[in-house]
Amino acid sequence: MSEAFEPRIVGFLCNWCSYRAADLAGISRIKHAPNVRIIRVMCSGRVDPSFVLKALALGADGVMVAGCHPGECHYIEQNYKTIRRYGMLKHTLKALGLEDDRVRLIWASAAEGQQLAEAIDRFVADVRKLGPLNWPANWSEDPAHLAAVEKMAAEHAEAMEVPV
């Protein structure tokens, strides 16, 4: 591949803090890596682990979840649930052989445009170091294995003809 690898990252940002931080970063014209595709959710606690898994399964190289700082959640304590879910998810992903740096939870308040931009830059740099994930390649089967099915079908084809 001649083109440099550009990580594709899906970011779930909470409506009340992190998404506003991203807004602020934009308004303030803070430069940061353009690799994160941002999806706004009402709360980091809304991020079901299946969202993260789906992003990885569909070809994301990394997933970022961002929410309000602990203790500052708009929904009082949902980001504590995020901490627990995230812990559970990371523990599972590790057992499946996914590198630690591919999924990250960060906190950014609505005033922290600069900090969010920096966190994005750091995350993109870390994922870039890991290279492409290409998870669906994990379940693509060896063509030789698949050819065996066609061969078997061909061998049995004669028997499959239905006498009229």
Place this chain on the structure above:
Amino acid sequence: MSKGKLAIYWAASCGGCEISILGIQEKILEVDKAFDIVLFPCGADGKVRDVEKLPDKAIDLCLFNGGIRTSEQEYMARLLRAKSRVLVAFGSCAHEGCVPGLGNLHTRREMFQTNYHDSPSLDNPGGTEPHHETQVPEGTLHLPEFYDTLKTLGQTVPVDYYLPGCPPESERIWEALEAILAGQLPPPGSVIGVNTTVCDVCKRKRTEKKIRAFKRTWEVVPDEETCLLEQGLVCCGPATRAGCGALCPQVNSPCIGCYGSNGGVEDYGARLMSALASVIDSNDPEEVDRIIREGLPDPVGTLYRFSLASSLLRRSSRQAEAAKA
């Protein structure tokens, strides 16, 4: 009315589904009244060659259990798909991959290494391994190819209905057969079963769930009335489809999730992660990590015991497996 044709087949499975089918007992005679059995390895006679000679869609109902691990199983899945009007992924293996699907935590190479070389009970001085082609004086012998990744039936061919369970309870099988015989089938592609969770039918007392540690089953003798999850046991009830009547919790054993995900859930393990995470009574990230690490030493085997092959990620990273080897 002429009798319909029924095929029952097994692929990567244990045979428990067949036992469960025969567990409908004398009602099997009703099945026999309605159907001629054209193929039922383990239960009746019937030859693949004969099935191959049937016209397409000649089989009215095929109950297919087991996942797809070899080329021969994939061939049979395709053959029975072509020959069957209604193809049912029968039981957890065909539906979600089940325990054979946990093989997706490894590669074919690793499985062969354990099975034919490292297993302590093994006597294989020549290091013999199965090969797809073997030359003998009489010609070439073939064994099916063994895949790296187990697929579910639905990932291999289009499936009309799914009947969950490991194995499906005999009562549910009979209900499904009755519905099929009466032509009262749900829309194609659906799971034949109820749309609620094991918790919903479990009779244990539930209050607020707050736990500081997950316990393994050998660590506690749970009391017989309180919700097992509230007692710290990893009970999969909140994420698992009902259908069994909460058999395991009834006998003081936590649900392990054999009926698979409830309707509308894309990833069983993700749902269970959410459920288990919300009962942890701590807001300190380090303590949370410790509780999870100590309580779930085998997260994939716990969260995806029956559904790894059908989960969003389907298997472990092969790159990581290769790096280990």
